[in-house]
Amino acid sequence: MISIRDLRVAYGTRVVAHVPALDVGAGECVAIVGESGSGKSTTLLAALGLTEGADVSGEVTVCGVDVLRARPRALRAIRGSKAALVIQSPQAALSPTTRLGALMRRALRLHGVTGRPSRAKSPSEEPGVPGGSPRGGIDGVMAEACEAVMLDPAILRRYPHEISGGQAQRFAIALAIALGAEVILADEPTSALDVTVQAEVVGVLRRLREERGLALLIVSHDLALVSTIADHVLVMKDGEVVESGPAAQVFTRPGHPYTRELLEALP
Numbered sequence: 018m019i020s021i022r023d024l025r026v027a028y029g030t031r032v033v034a035h036v037p038a039l040d041v042g043a044g045e046c047v048a049i050v051g052e053s054g055s056g057k058s059t060t061l062l063a064a065l066g067l068t069e070g071a072d073v074s075g076e077v078t079v080c081g082v083d084v085l086r087a088r089p090r091a092l093r094a095i096r097g098s099k100a101a102l103v104i105q106s107p108q109a110a111l112s113p114t115t116r117l118g119a120l121m122r123r124a125l126r127l128h129g130v131t132g133r134p135s136r137a138k139s140p141s142e143e144p145g146v147p148g149g150s151p152r153g154g155i156d157g158v159m160a161e162a163c164e165a166v167m168l169d170p171a172i173l174r175r176y177p178h179e180i181s182g183g184q185a186q187r188f189a190i191a192l193a194i195a196l197g198a199e200v201i202l203a204d205e206p207t208s209a210l211d212v213t214v215q216a217e218v219v220g221v222l223r224r225l226r227e228e229r230g231l232a233l234l235i236v237s238h239d240l241a242l243v244s245t246i247a248d249h250v251l252v253m254k255d256g257e258v259v260e261s262g263p264a265a266q267v268f269t270r271p272g273h274p275y276t277r278e279l280l281e282a283l284p
């Protein structure tokens with residue numbers, strides 16, 4: 018679903034992220050960890066062609082689209098529908114005067130999700146995803162997407178300022194699901210949340226990838242969180258990947274002194 022080869026992102030003469038190889042398959046979770054400024058978010062944004070003003074080279078393929086060479090139309094087709102970006106403070110991106118339900122409905126219409134059975138991929142394969150809603154219609158798709166992230170669909174009647182940071186992040190994930198996302202790219206997915214809600218959101222992400230085969234690329238400085246969900250971990254430092262391997266290996270037998278440092282800093 019995501020394949021990156023020899024990605025280099027530079028601002029002026031400074032290379033801020035260099036990623037030799039990164040692959041995320043369906044149902045997999047890959048995490049990028051590292052200290053602030055190490056190039057994690059830049060890598061995530063580059064995967065969707067969103068690093069404005071940067072010189073970007075290499076190969077990036079997301080849902081079959083050659084991101085660095087695709088026309089804007091092809092990029093728009095994957096952004097927001099097939100590949101959804103969940104950012105640190107989703108509330109800031111929501112229009113304050115529009116109820117969440119209206120926001121979600123507008124996004125679904127924009128991407129042609131009607132909730133009619135004709136759009137269903139395979140109801141047996143993906144129950145409750147766009148078009149396959151047993152309740153039918155766009156309202157059914159919206160309600161099921163909320164329930165998939167453990168939000169009461171009544172939240173759709175609220176305004177963005179009436180929900181918590183955790184609910185906002187779950188709403189962003191619900192929106193991605195309603196749109197039929199195959200890939201979720203999440204930047205510090207639980208940064209705004211307290212510990213209990215964090216565990217809930219991670220549980221939701223874990224279940225979604227198991228049940229729907231979602232591919233997850235997560236950026237986080239929280240190694241404890243990453244250890245509960247990632248299959249594969251990339252450790253970045255000063256724009257370079259210093260270690261990359263299966264999560265179990267990176268956490269139990271770290272090969273790089275910097276990874277050991279990060280692990281030792283864990284409470």
Ligand SMILES: Nc1ncnc2c1ncn2[C@@H]1O[C@H](COP(=O)(O)OP(=O)(O)OP(=O)(O)O)[C@@H](O)[C@H]1O
Nearest residue numbers: 028033051052053054055056057058059060070238
């Ligand atoms: N638009 C930009 N112009 C110039 N430099 C930038 C730009 N965006 C990011 N950088 C630089 O690139 C480096 C990597 O930033 P990035 O946001 O990818 O780090 P990060 O590891 O995600 O950090 P954090 O955890 O704080 O979000 C930083 O030194 C940052 O200052």
